[in-house]
Amino acid sequence: MDLTYTEEEQDFRARLRAWLAKVLPELPARPSPDDWPGRRAYDLGWQRRLYEAGYAGLHWPVDAGGRGATPTQHLIFLEETERAGAPYVGANFVGLLHAGPTIAAEGTAEQRARWLPPVLRGDEVWCQGFSEPGAGSDLASLRTRAVRDGNDYVITGSKIWTSHAEVADWCELLVRTQPVGADVPKHRGISWLAMRMDAPGVTVRPLRTLAGSAEFAEMFLDEVRVPVADRVGAENDGWRVTMVTLSFERGTAFVGEVVACRRTLGELARAAKANGRWDDPVLRRRLGRLYGEFGALWRLTQWNVSEAGRSAGGVPGIGGSVFKLAYSHARQELYDTAAEVLGAASLSLDEEWVPDRLSSLSYTIAAGTSQIQQNIVAERILGLPKGR
Amino acid sequence: MRAVDFQPTEDQQHLRAGVRGLLAGRYGREALRASVDASAEAGAGVDRALWRELGEAGFFALRLPEAEGGVGLGLPEAVLVFEEAGRALVPGPLVATHLAAGVVPGAAAGTAVVTAFDLDGPLVAHLGDADAVLGAAAVPAGEPVRSVDPLTPLHRVAAVGDVSAYRDAGALLTAALQLGSALRTVELAVRYAGEREQFGQPIGAFQAVKHLCARMLVRAEVARTAVYAAAVTGDPGEVAAAKLLADEAAVLGARDCLQVHGGMGFTWEADVHLHLKRAWVRAEQWRTAAQAEELLAGELLGSAGSAGSAG
Numbered sequence: 001m002d003l004t005y006t007e008e009e010q011d012f013r014a015r016l017r018a019w020l021a022k023v024l025p026e027l028p029a030r031p032s033p034d035d036w037p038g039r040r041a042y043d044l045g046w047q048r049r050l051y052e053a054g055y056a057g058l059h060w061p062v063d064a065g066g067r068g069a070t071p072t073q074h075l076i077f078l079e080e081t082e083r084a085g086a087p088y089v090g091a092n093f094v095g096l097l098h099a100g101p102t103i104a105a106e107g108t109a110e111q112r113a114r115w116l117p118p119v120l121r122g123d124e125v126w127c128q129g130f131s132e133p134g135a136g137s138d139l140a141s142l143r144t145r146a147v148r149d150g151n152d153y154v155i156t157g158s159k160i161w162t163s164h165a166e167v168a169d170w171c172e173l174l175v176r177t178q179p180v181g182a183d184v185p186k187h188r189g190i191s192w193l194a195m196r197m198d199a200p201g202v203t204v205r206p207l208r209t210l211a212g213s214a215e216f217a218e219m220f221l222d223e224v225r226v227p228v229a230d231r232v233g234a235e236n237d238g239w240r241v242t243m244v245t246l247s248f249e250r251g252t253a254f255v256g257e258v259v260a261c262r263r264t265l266g267e268l269a270r271a272a273k274a275n276g277r278w279d280d281p282v283l284r285r286r287l288g289r290l291y292g293e294f295g296a297l298w299r300l301t302q303w304n305v306s307e308a309g310r311s312a313g314g315v316p317g318i319g320g321s322v323f324k325l326a327y328s329h330a331r332q333e334l335y336d337t338a339a340e341v342l343g344a345a346s347l348s349l350d351e352e353w354v355p356d357r358l359s360s361l362s363y364t365i366a367a368g369t370s371q372i373q374q375n376i377v378a379e380r381i382l383g384l385p386k387g388r
Numbered sequence: 389m390r391a392v393d394f395q396p397t398e399d400q401q402h403l404r405a406g407v408r409g410l411l412a413g414r415y416g417r418e419a420l421r422a423s424v425d426a427s428a429e430a431g432a433g434v435d436r437a438l439w440r441e442l443g444e445a446g447f448f449a450l451r452l453p454e455a456e457g458g459v460g461l462g463l464p465e466a467v468l469v470f471e472e473a474g475r476a477l478v479p480g481p482l483v484a485t486h487l488a489a490g491v492v493p494g495a496a497a498g499t500a501v502v503t504a505f506d507l508d509g510p511l512v513a514h515l516g517d518a519d520a521v522l523g524a525a526a527v528p529a530g531e532p533v534r535s536v537d538p539l540t541p542l543h544r545v546a547a548v549g550d551v552s553a554y555r556d557a558g559a560l561l562t563a564a565l566q567l568g569s570a571l572r573t574v575e576l577a578v579r580y581a582g583e584r585e586q587f588g589q590p591i592g593a594f595q596a597v598k599h600l601c602a603r604m605l606v607r608a609e610v611a612r613t614a615v616y617a618a619a620v621t622g623d624p625g626e627v628a629a630a631k632l633l634a635d636e637a638a639v640l641g642a643r644d645c646l647q648v649h650g651g652m653g654f655t656w657e658a659d660v661h662l663h664l665k666r667a668w669v670r671a672e673q674w675r676t677a678a679q680a681e682e683l684l685a686g687e688l689l690g691s692a693g694s695a696g697s698a699g
Contacts (some may be wrong), residue, residue: 003394003620266692273689285678288685292629296614303394303613325606371595377605378598382578387593 020084040167043090047122056120064104071305082259091164095119095126099172106233127168129159137372140187146175152225165204165217171195192238194230211358272341321376328363335360394616404468411476432541434480434517443498448489463619467564474568479539481514483561487554492520505549506673515543523549537665558674559631566638570608573645600644611637625687632680638667
């Protein structure tokens, strides 16, 4: 057990802080949430700055174009960028946190060379085509078909909850390359493909969330051709490849958000003090409790990241499910508490935290519902038997 | 070398394994049940021989400097050792005697039993066995009250004592006891859910039971993080968070464990109630949930200008 930073890490933090202080004032104004081309340009512009300053792909392996930083340096990066109010990863989310790490771990040298540098440079945006209308929590039951035709797969089916689909260049796509049968369980026969979003036959229709914005989309695939060479991993081995991706999503992808939640708590305390509600001991204790909880979640994040550094290939461990369960619940509690700080003002969408409160409702659903996470914890960590 | 790391070192893991082995041999389930049975007849008492053995093993002198006859280790080692004591439900004023090492003669060696004014209000635990009371010049007189925990006798006293100097360490070590108990109740629940069959399958195959167990583990693991981190930083806010989260993990863990055990969980024979009752006692010791939350709220407001601490 050790919580001290080395001189090198402190130096890394100081240089990063100085750089952020210099570049953040130079950034253009943030685009409105519904301006998708504007958001793409803004997010890619920020990624380009990171790339030019040597901060892109910090924790990626050096042979994948990354900087090979230690887990602790990665944590410092996420902590400092969040604290300074730097742009969120945004449209680069899938490229940097799902597809990129998967290609780095499972792709060939050619595939890495083709797809990873544009992600790091801020040239290309990726989206995720995993879920289907009939395959949500039971992702392995997906039915989008890929039929081999010469050097191509011909793909037909539909995908849903595809974030950034409207502005993406590429989609990490899960397809069924072998039909489910007596000898083929559903989690076999799936393949992981990189699909160009401008390929003929791809139709994207935005989906409006309960927050009122078009954060994600439905995607219809009608005989879309994808070269066999754009498959990552072996044919029919896509489920295992996907599990690598999902463990990244559940492991360390939320580091910046935990820091942001801690900052929000501080703002809530100030607001409560200003409007007098701080004098209500019930609310005050609720805020104090959340402060303790998010402090522990920050430590758990640090622990998970150092565990990931220990395990081969830097793949975050199953502890990510424990973290996600605790975090998604705490995040919803945070914004419910924010509403208590605001009182009736929480009914106005113009108030700070109110749109975030609406967004937070997805946290116990996205990337594996809390119920599925509890099954994972019970079966894979605690060893309880699978139900019949 | 990783700077931000909670994984116990090899030495720390050896220390923990040693204490687990000692307690398994010296205070296993039979000894636990024997002390419950004895308490029903003669009232609960501290096992002085066990106390001396714990002393010889360095349990109380762990953090005392080697120059003063101690082991010279720190809070990170102490929380691992207390976690084991919590898991085994070792009765007696472990925390107070540990804190008294180097202050009260005999505490470090385990030849003295030291309790403390660690409860809010007029109650003191283990007064009848105490050679000294932290925060008081002499052992005060007290009237016995019927204790909810068969292994934690309580007395009502008129005197009050000041233990503020010990409060943070006391809260953290108590949190470590709670953590051990919480982790143990997860094990007990998972074992029972895997063995007990209804409707033709182990009850642990039902999602309703699985989810109870999963939530127990999540609370315990978040508490573990908080306890280990607080042991490394010693930060009062982190200690308060550790106590708050470990209290909850232990109390709710025992409650859920009881529920998983069904009717058996409501019996005297199952150990579940012993974990629950002790967790209730510890939740009242050193720093209650209300006190921890108020302390954290104060820190939050204080830090609101600087947007959270580094590291």
